[in-house]
Amino acid sequence: MDAAQALADLVEISAQIEAAVLAAADGTVLASTLADEERAGAVARDAVELLQAAAGGAGGPVQLQVAVPEGSVFVVRDEERLVAAVTGRDPTPGLVLYDLKTCLRLAGENARPAKKAASRARKKKDDGEVADGAA
C-alpha cells in the first residue's frame, strides 16, 4: 500500500480526523489530504517541530496530542515517517492514535518490500560481478 492509499484509508475509517499529512522524518510530505501543497508542507514542518519541542529526558516522543479549544493535533512517528492529523474538539485520543499508528504501519509495509527488493537486486548484481571476475 502506498502512502496516499494509507492516508485515504485513514480518513475513511476515522470520522474524527479532519485532515492528515504523512511525511518523512525530516518533514518531506509523502501524502496529504490537503489539496494545497504549501499548507501540507507547513503542517509537516510544524509536526516535526512539535516532536522536537516535546523531546524530554526519556528521549524523543513517539506520539503526542495537543488539545486546544479549537480542536486537537495528533502526531505519531516511527523510525522513518510521521503522520500528523487534526480533529475537532473532544476527540477520542485512543482511537485516533490507534488509527494513526495503523496508517504508519500500512505506509511502511509498502516501503519495506521495496527496500528489500533493491537490496536483493544489489546483491544479485554484486554476485554477478564476482562470477564475471572469476570467469
Place this chain on the structure above:
Amino acid sequence: MARRRLTALVVTLGSLVGAAALWRRRSGKGKEYVDVYFADGSMVTFAEGSDEAARLLPIARRLLSSAR
C-alpha cells in the same frame, strides 16, 4: 411555612447555579493540554500554564490553522 418554602427555593436555585457553573468549568472553553508519549511507554501531560505547554501550544495552533 412560607419561610420554609422560600428557604427550600433559595437552596434549590443555589444548587442549580452551582452545578451549572461546575459543568461549564469542566466541559467548557480553555481546556488546553499536551499529552506526550515516549517509546519506553511513559506518558507526560503538560497542563495549560506550564512552560512546556507554552512552548508547544503556539506550534499546534499554527498547525491547526494550516490544516483548516
